[in-house]
Amino acid sequence: MLDVSSSVPREPATxxxxxxxxxxxxxxxxxxxxxxxxxxxxNVREGEVxxxxxxxxxxxxxxxxxxxxxxxxxxxxxxxxxKEIIRTSSDKIxxxxxxxxxxxRGIFSSLDVRENLLLPPxxxxxxxxxxxxxxxxxxxxxxxxxxxxxxxxxxxxxxAIARILRTGARFLMLDEPxxxxxxxxxxxxxxxxxxxxxxxxxxxxxxQNFRWASTVADRFYIVEHGKVIDGFASAExxxxxxxxxxxxxx
Ligand code: ATP
Numbered sequence: 001m002l003d004v005s006s007s008v009p010r011e012p013a014t015x016x017x018x019x020x021x022x023x024x025x026x027x028x029x030x031x032x033x034x035x036x037x038x039x040x041x042x043n044v045r046e047g048e049v050x051x052x053x054x055x056x057x058x059x060x061x062x063x064x065x066x067x068x069x070x071x072x073x074x075x076x077x078x079x080x081x082x083k084e085i086i087r088t089s090s091d092k093i094x095x096x097x098x099x100x101x102x103x104x105r106g107i108f109s110s111l112d113v114r115e116n117l118l119l120p121p122x123x124x125x126x127x128x129x130x131x132x133x134x135x136x137x138x139x140x141x142x143x144x145x146x147x148x149x150x151x152x153x154x155x156x157x158x159x160a161i162a163r164i165l166r167t168g169a170r171f172l173m174l175d176e177p178x179x180x181x182x183x184x185x186x187x188x189x190x191x192x193x194x195x196x197x198x199x200x201x202x203x204x205x206x207x208q209n210f211r212w213a214s215t216v217a218d219r220f221y222i223v224e225h226g227k228v229i230d231g232f233a234s235a236e237x238x239x240x241x242x243x244x245x246x247x248x249x250x
Pocket of ligand 1: 031034036054055056057058059060061062063
């Protein structure tokens with residue numbers, strides 16, 4: 001049961017605390033004078049897929065951007081692999097192995113697929129070579145010389161994920177990867193996430209599409225008004241559907 005008197009949500013149970021790769025405590029963030037995050041608490045363990053759920057404007061994207069250091073006006077604690085990064089710049093955070101795939105995907109429309117893939121710098125060893133990228137995303141190989149503008153929404157999303165895999169990051173943050181995509185493509189994105197998980201990547205997702213998220217995630221946190229107000233492990237979902245419908249308004 002949710003304890004509304006506390007800003008720290010109940011911990012969804014799986015794994016052990018020793019596996020924690022990302023630990024976020026009392027994270028606050030501001031856009032100028034606008035105070036948007038009011039104490040976000042959650043953690044992600046090695047090899048997990050964890051999803052942040054919540055209504056529009058709840059603060060999910062801001063949470064990802066604050067972890068990445070893109071939003072600089074922030075307070076609280078973000079520890080990655082045991083190291084405090086709340087005052088670390090985004091380029092240094094990237095070098096520690098975190099990458100973000102933004103909602104807007106960030107594809108360069110005037111460049112072709114190959115150029116888009118080769119553009120991001122490899123920030124640490126372990127970036128996937130092109131042959132492994134094409135194994136994960138066979139479509140991209142066929143579209144290698146197509147310009148960014150000529151790609152479908154699904155191809156753009158796959159290219160956006162492929163690009164962050166090139167950097168060498170092992171902790172991937174994906175912001176609404178299914179947005180605007182057809183069901184068959186959404187299923188492909190789900191398969192890709194499952195493959196990445198099986199290859200040892202750790203993934204933090206932001207999603208509106210709860211039904212899809214429930215097929216890929218190990219654990220869920222609910223964000224509301226800039227706070228994490230509850231959390232569930234995947235196995236706990238069926239018993240908590242009423243609560244979830246209330247939180248998400250679905
Ligand atoms: P959505 O799915 O709508 O993006 P979200 O949960 O990801 O929802 P955020 O994008 O993190 O929500 O937004 C949290 C709050 O911050 C909202 O009130 C939003 O209006 C505000 N906000 C987001 N971006 C900015 C910005 N660049 N400047 C000022 N306020 C912003």
